[in-house]
Amino acid sequence: MSSIDAQEIAKFEAMAAEWWDPEGKFRPLHMMNPVRLDYIATQIAAEFGRDRRAPRPFQGLRVLDIGCGGGLVAEPMARLGAEVVGADAAEGNIAVARLHAEQQGLRVDYRATTAESLAGAGEVFDVVLALEIVEHVADPPAFIATCRDLVRPGGLVIVSTLNRTAKSFGAAIVGAEWVLRWLPRGTHDWGRFITPDALAAMAEQAGCAAVDRRGMVFNPVGFGWRLSDRDLSVNYVMTARRSPQTTD
Template sequence: MDKTTKTIDPAEVAKFEAMAAEWWDPNGKFKPLHMLNPCRLDYVTGQIAQQFGRDLKAPAPFAGLKVLDIGCGGGLLSEPVARLGADVVGADAAERNIPVARLHAEAQGLAIDYRHCAAEDIVATDERFDVVMALEIIEHVADPQGFAQTCADLLKPGGLMLCSTLNRNPKSYMMAIVGAERIMRWLPVGTHDWAKFVTPDELETMIRRTGLDFVDRKGMVFNPITWRWKLSDRDLSVNYITASVKR
């Protein structure tokens, strides 16, 4: 991997390197992502099906689609998308994540192309994708606008970019920093930097600057009574997810 890649933040990579072995432990350091995953997967699969006219009830509905999962970690999203028939490439700047992801995919009988590289490394090739997923990563990069442009450059015409992150406001600080890290201990203290959170309007502006059409955004809201996440049209106050299309 090119160590001079501009959007990579070495300190952020080091955080996730240290936690790599716990990716598939639903009660480990990635418990919040395991809890969130069904909600964001609902959004991801729904948007892909809508953009490419696929029936999610059909066998292998995403067959023929090439999907890039940037910041794939241990493969929590790569695997279910591959099960739906997509040709998935998972890329991560944290080297230790890749063998964990590969071993788990092999055990599940899934052929996923996992790579230790940055998104910019792929841009330098001629490889382009129908879908680029950048979930829970833009708040960890050194140059969010540059990262958004890289995602856009990796799309084929008519391609779909899916991006999720954390809003920046007092509520997100209390929920993601104080609640998740310091009270619930779901994540190690310091996993997130609240100053690097991105508001929905800021993210939309970044994406539009890349030339993509910003087509949708939804909140992902945690219910402490049911202990589940759900999509919301109105509440984007903490976690949210977006869809954009390349003309």
């Protein structure tokens, strides 16, 4: 079984060459990246007792970035000392990611594969990152269950996605696709967006406890992003911890 939606993969493969262009089609991710990286690093440091001020605070931790795209998050995780596997079903994305990491002198294990294939091979990680991907998979609950299988007992699954609200339709589709044209029309399907409560329920059903959720809020005046404890109406990120029990 695979959660891959071939049409969704094709959308991003067509844009693969632009991953590292901060003014290109992935401009929204470049702008959001510092905020979501700060959230991810904070959650990992707190869970594993790491000092973020250390040169390589995540040394010894194995991190999977599933749906890694061009490596916008995988590379910073590698710089922080983690052993990083970046996986994406779009081979074009992996080709771009490998080349960029090599140019930066970074070691990231990039693979053109799926979460299901990794789980089937018995791969296990301390942290699984699934960022801006769950709204593009064919079966979100099954995908979250696979992420759970990929993380060791007591480890973290961190998911970021879009809430299914009128505001998210206006911001992510009307604003980003139709008006600002940051993304091609049709990149997002509002019907695939997932509410925080629904995502938390998927995590709980899979055997993970949702332990934190934050909104990522765009300020059109300052043209920047910030984390919010209250406003999860458009973009949000959630951390779930797999049960420390070793049996299902």
